[in-house]
Amino acid sequence: MPFIRNTARSFKRRHRDLGRDDVLSLVERLWRSSYHDLDTLVIALLELYIEQLSPDDIAVVEQLLRRSNTWDYVDWLSVRVAGALVERHNRAKLVLSR
Numbered sequence: 001m002p003f004i005r006n007t008a009r010s011f012k013r014r015h016r017d018l019g020r021d022d023v024l025s026l027v028e029r030l031w032r033s034s035y036h037d038l039d040t041l042v043i044a045l046l047e048l049y050i051e052q053l054s055p056d057d058i059a060v061v062e063q064l065l066r067r068s069n070t071w072d073y074v075d076w077l078s079v080r081v082a083g084a085l086v087e088r089h090n091r092a093k094l095v096l097s098r
Contacts, residue, residue: 004037008044020052024060031064043073047080055089058082062095 030038085092
């Protein structure tokens with residue numbers, strides 16, 4: 001985990017200006033891989049780029065949650081990504097009941 005978190009922070013330092021569309025594109029491409037570490041990196045990046053996401057992006061997070069194959073992804077995505085989106089945007093609360 002420390003390596004993955006450091007990699008995500010290093011990426012963000014080099015790509016501070018990455019826009020929402022680029023973040024979501026990167027997330028989708030990395031998540032398609034069959035490598036556990038890349039899936040984990042996706043969650044770390046979403047956490048770091050949370051300010052780039054809009055309330056509508058809760059749908060993307062929901063899909064990642066539904067496609068997660070392990071509880072640690074679900075826990076991390078739920079608390080640090082979905083939870084952060086809900087805290088930032090009231091409109092994101094509308095999907096919580098699902």
